[in-house]
Amino acid sequence: MNAKSVQTAKSAFRGYYFNAKAVVEQLGKIEQREFGYMQFGQAGMVRHLSFRVMGELTAALVREVPSDVYCSNAYYRFPTAPMQEKQWLGADLIFDIDGKDLELPCIPSHSYAVCAGCGHASAPAPEKEKGKEYSCLSCGSKKIERVSIPCGKCIEGSKKEVRLLMEFLTGDLGIQKENINIYFSGNNGFHVHIADDSYVALDSSARSDLAGYISGTGLMAESVGVRKGKAENLAFIKFPASGLAYGWRSRIAHKLKIDSSSVIRLKNIVEQKGGYAAFKAELEMMAREMGVRIDPQVTTDVHRVFRMPGTLNSKSGLGKVRCDDLDSFDPFVDACILGDGKVNVKIKTPVKLKLKSKSYNISKESAELPSHVAVYLICKGLAEAI
């Protein structure tokens, strides 16, 4: 990002924070949280900050105009102390669903290669060049960042994962719907925050177990009644005494069309798959596919600073905003919260995008665009301000 682009993005962000006092969400127990932020054009994060009230925080946002703002999900006795001296008091349970982790087939068709060295950008790779190692056409560097302008399918893919996560949270875990807050991440995914005090005290290993449950990791064949026989790869069927009525056992039973009386049917299934080991491997794969694609590290980390609701994401200039109605939520409208003032930009590669319900198909080298479009392209590394 050149100096002019930094200035343009920063000015748009300042405009938002200046008027956004009511938009940046009130945080519970603000005085016990650690805050951090990144600055435009600078590496590294400023961390270990603390604010007593929201007013102090919003004043800092207007003053500093950070590129990204983070807030701990953890509560500390001394939020500004070095990590080992903070005295951890608990942490909200959080989930991160990132569109890029879903490996959707549409991604290559709207991904751009941006050179980390010279900033040169090139259009989505043609079908025949897919999978080839890419070098920058301008400087030859192999340090390439893949930048994606998510399409409707990407957003729908992430929403599907959020809906599945909701099923686990409200069904298996019994969390009340009103205690589940869904946010668009500000770029290409969703963040889910749980406001349920009973989860606050859980340590990292308990959260890791929970993340494993949600993502379908670690399911044993024995849990659904398939036990290892004495000889290599032999299996026998013995259903758990507690049955298959709920949770993962019920999901798998449903998928395999069995119940606690289907000894012969399950035995046949195991034999068809090729014995104990083959069934076990297939079961593990099945569970992963049926689980939610969350980032387990985010859920497990009890000291993370996580993007703060109501703030802007410098990967896109979109906001991390609440989704009250997931079905109707359109991030390119509802999270597109920067202004409409005109900005002149140099376009690095032809791009197509749709923001605030208006489609842009830009093939010219330079263009005058509304601020929210210009900043989106600058943040993506696909344009520079002139």
Add this chain to the structure above:
Amino acid sequence: MGTGDLAKYPFLNEAGKYLRESGFGWEELDRPDMRDIIERAAERVEVEVSGNVYEKLDRYEIEILTFLVTLIMVKSIAFEPVLRKYALAEARRAEKFLIEDLKRQNDAQKRSLFPKIFDEIFKLKIDVAKDGRLFKVTVTDYLSRSSHFHEQEWKMINRLVDKGYVYLDADETVRLVRHELSVLIYDKVKAMTLPTLPQAIRTRADELKARLAPRYEYRAYTVTDYPPCVKHALEVMGRGENLPHSARVMLATYMLAIGKPIDEIVMMYQNAPDFNEKITRYQVEHLAGLKGSRTKYSVPSCEKLLNENLCFATEECSGIVNPIQFGRRRRKLQQE
């Protein structure tokens, strides 16, 4: 709760209440008819320290007194590993009775047992599932305990989970609190202040201590018994110089392992330039497994200390892999 339950679970508050109400005094333990109790207690401690569960079960009056005398004896023996083994074996004994009770009793009896043992002592709410056979605990109560077990079957994905509850059978329910049972008994001994012991108990406890000493006495430390890495850390602290975080962790975990009281450990850091008693105490308690994740940290290995430039090995260190073994070796050589 019946008196039979007090015999099996003499650590319950109600057992203490029974003793107070019966007007029991320490001096009574010197009465000739108490000799059997003292013998029984000594036998129980010996069996348990050898790693076994003491199986005998008598009337509640006898069991409550026997338990009390075992607590006094273990406190008086004052070897940390003896206390740990005793606490674990007592927990396993109670666990065995609990499983039997949960399997045998009817719903009403089960429901009366839970509030006493699980809720009152471990703050764990357990309910009987609709079928009357399984028990249910909340997902968070389950996770906060089970996630420290290593077996894959305890991963929540391998459990029956529905609407915020995890369903368990009797054995599994009790297994969930084994560690807490052990901590409860450990804490009971730690919190005791011994009065002047009745002669009968003192004699028997001294005999036991003499027998256990060759195995455990090396942990009764003196300053000269500290390994050189610990000595170095103490010297740096004594000079009021800054000690790296990893060295502070080593010092605290070592002191905890040899049974130093937390108060004393905290004060070892008072010369540190950045000393803050509140923070230090929290951190030492954290390492002791009393705060935060409840994991008790072990002393870093010699190899780890070497990599962190915290090892100041002398000849006497040869053959040890952890600083905690240092004193043990020295004592053995002296005995030879």
